[in-house]
Each structure stands twice: as C-alpha cells, then as structure tokens.
Amino acid sequence: MPDGRIAVAGLTKQYKTVRAVDGLSFEVEPGRVTGFLGPNGAGKTTTLRMLLNLVRPTAGTATIGGLRYADLPDPVRTVGAVLEASAAHKGRSARNHLRVICRAAGLPDRRADEALDMVGLSTAANRKFKGYSLGMKQRLGIAAAMIGDPRVLILDEPANGLDPEGIRWMRQLLQALAAEGRTVLVSSHLLSEMEILADDVIILAAGRLITQGPVDTVLGSMGGAGRTRVRTPDPAALTAALGEGAKVTTDVDGDLWVTGPDAVAVGEAAHRAGVVLHQLTTERPDLEEVFLELTKGKADIR
Ligand SMILES: Nc1ncnc2c1ncn2[C@@H]1O[C@H](COP(=O)(O)OP(=O)(O)OP(=O)(O)O)[C@@H](O)[C@H]1O
Numbered sequence: 001m002p003d004g005r006i007a008v009a010g011l012t013k014q015y016k017t018v019r020a021v022d023g024l025s026f027e028v029e030p031g032r033v034t035g036f037l038g039p040n041g042a043g044k045t046t047t048l049r050m051l052l053n054l055v056r057p058t059a060g061t062a063t064i065g066g067l068r069y070a071d072l073p074d075p076v077r078t079v080g081a082v083l084e085a086s087a088a089h090k091g092r093s094a095r096n097h098l099r100v101i102c103r104a105a106g107l108p109d110r111r112a113d114e115a116l117d118m119v120g121l122s123t124a125a126n127r128k129f130k131g132y133s134l135g136m137k138q139r140l141g142i143a144a145a146m147i148g149d150p151r152v153l154i155l156d157e158p159a160n161g162l163d164p165e166g167i168r169w170m171r172q173l174l175q176a177l178a179a180e181g182r183t184v185l186v187s188s189h190l191l192s193e194m195e196i197l198a199d200d201v202i203i204l205a206a207g208r209l210i211t212q213g214p215v216d217t218v219l220g221s222m223g224g225a226g227r228t229r230v231r232t233p234d235p236a237a238l239t240a241a242l243g244e245g246a247k248v249t250t251d252v253d254g255d256l257w258v259t260g261p262d263a264v265a266v267g268e269a270a271h272r273a274g275v276v277l278h279q280l281t282t283e284r285p286d287l288e289e290v291f292l293e294l295t296k297g298k299a300d301i302r
Pocket residue numbers: 015016018019020038039040041042043044045046047189
C-alpha cells in the first residue's frame with residue numbers, strides 16, 4: 001500500500017495558447033491539512049486533475065505514495081477526491097447513489113451508510129438528490145470521496161456553497177481526518193478560511209509556485225508586516241524609549257501601532273524606561289495580505 005505523500009515535480013500543462021501549469025514542484029505531507037491557494041486561473045484545478053489522471057501533463061510528474069494515479073493498485077482505497085459539487089442521478093437517493101459507487105468499487109453496501117454518517121447526511125439518506133441544497137451536495141461529494149476509507153483526500157474548493165455552520169463542520173472534519181494520519185489537500189481562494197484550516201500552504205500564481213511551507217512560516221516570512229498594538233498612559237515616553245528603529249503611529253483611540261521591534265522588545269523597552277503599559281498585542285499579518293503581496297502582478301502574466 002503506497003504511503004499518502006503527494007509529490008509534484010516539474011509539472012507542466014500547456015493548452016494551445018495557455019500554459020496553465022508551469023514547472024510546478026511541491027510535496028504534500030500526510031497527517032496535515034495543506035491549503036492549495038492561488039488567484040483565479042492560477043492552475044489549481046488543472047494541477048489537481050493531473051494528480052487524478054484526468055488531464056495528461058505536458059511534462060513532469062504528479063505522484064501519490066510514489067505512484068502515478070494510473071499505476072495505483074487500489075485507487076478508491078488510496079485517494080478520494082471532490083472536484084466539484086457532486087453530481088448524482090436526480091431521482092436517486094443519497095444512499096442509493098453511494099451504494100452504486102460501492103458496488104462499482106467492490107465495497108460492501110454498509111460503507112454507504114458509514115460515509116453518510118460521517119458527513120451528517122444520515123437523516124437525509126433516503127431523500128432524492130434533486131431536492132439537495134448545494135451544501136448537501138458538497139457533503140455527499142465528501143461521502144463519495146471517503147467511501148473507500150482512503151488515506152489521501154483531495155478537494156477542490158469544498159467550502160463553496162456552504163453556510164458558516166457548514167464551513168465550521170468542514171473544517172473540523174478535514175482536521176480530524178488529517179489527525180488520523182491522512183493527507184488532506186484542499187484548494188481554495190478563501191484565504192481567511194485557509195489561515196484557520198490549513199497547517200501548510202502552497203501558493204501559486206500563473207501556473208508557478210510562489211511559496212510553500214507551514215502557515216506560520218509563510219506568515220513569518222512576511223514578519224515585517226506584523227505590528228504591535230500598545231496602550232499606555234504615556235505614549236511620548238514610550239515612543240522615546242523605543243528609539244529610532246521603531247516606526248510608531250497613533251490611531252483614533254490613542255493606541256500606538258509599532259512596527260520594527262516585536263512585542264517582547266516593546267515590553268522590555270517600556271520596563272527599562274519605567275513606562276506603564278495597559279495593553280500589548282501582536283497583530284499578525286493575515287494570510288490575505290501575505291497572499292496579495294506574494295501574488296501581486298503575477299496573476300495576469302498569461
Ligand atoms: N481545457 C482547457 N483548455 C484550455 N485552457 C484551459 C483548460 N482548462 C484550464 N484552462 C486554462 O488554464 C488556466 C488555469 O486554469 P485552472 O482552472 O487550473 O485554474 P484555477 O486556479 O483552478 O482557477 P479557479 O480558481 O478560477 O478555478 C486558466 O487560464 C484556464 O483558462
């Protein structure tokens with residue numbers, strides 16, 4: 001049984017006039033949720049489709065546990081994927097839809113009920129698909145992907161159509177699946193969602209890798225954008241204590257925003273100068289800012 005590591009190396013897809021994916025290389029580790037991020041047209045879907053053998057690469061390789069999808073001995077038990085909100089026969093119930101998939105994959109019927117239970121659709125199991133909301137279709141898509149209990153899960157924009165409660169549910173499910181040791185690769189343009197969902201991020205633009213790594217490291221690499229918010233009854237003394245290396249601005253509430261020294265350095269400088277602090281908080285740059293900064297100007301290369 002191959003392990004769940006995804007490896008993409010030199011992956012390229014040239015359509016007639018568009019180079020959708022351009023020499024892309026990255027790895028995705030088991031036991032973590034990895035966010036696959038990029039602006040519209042960055043090449044996310046094309047990359048996922050190449051991983052799943054739905055699009056033939058022009059060059060390079062995409063493997064799961066060291067094997068191309070086409071060479072996996074038991075793909076249904078290795079990889080589950082949701083590429084778009086699930087399509088099913090309109091008049092068929094969710095349970096029957098999943099049973100058809102079970103039979104085609106040589107799995108016992110009970111897997112259909114287990115998968116429905118996992119995505120919270122048990123009570124709707126006998127309802128016809130045509131009455132399903134988009135959120136229910138997303139859940140059914142995940143149930144179908146999980147039917148073979150795969151160690152790798154690949155989802156293209158799974159939060160589409162989900163309400164806030166559905167998004168929270170999705171986050172908890174994906175994090176729990178990763179905690180079981182599975183590989184979870186999720187594409188999204190919902191950057192704020194990725195910041196709380198993902199352990200690692202892979203950011204691409206115009207078919208090329210921009211950066212990859214743990215969310216915290218990617219954010220840390222943009223550390224210059226981080227700021228410290230300080231509330232003090234003596235702003236002038238604190239500003240003087242921070243010296244020339246710090247850039248200090250004051251907002252309408254009278255709070256100081258410090259860039260340059262981090263919160264530890266600000267606190268120590270205040271202590272040395274005998275300045276009282278009422279509040280000291282680090283404001284991390286959010287992924288949205290990092291993402292815009294990193295992909296700026298690259299989205300329209302093609
Ligand atoms: N079958 C195709 N034929 C020609 N061009 C294509 C084809 N599929 C995708 N493209 C082009 O390749 C580029 C990458 O598209 P892709 O759908 O992979 O991006 P994406 O990052 O998933 O974007 P989105 O967030 O909008 O879904 C786009 O310019 C798209 O128009």
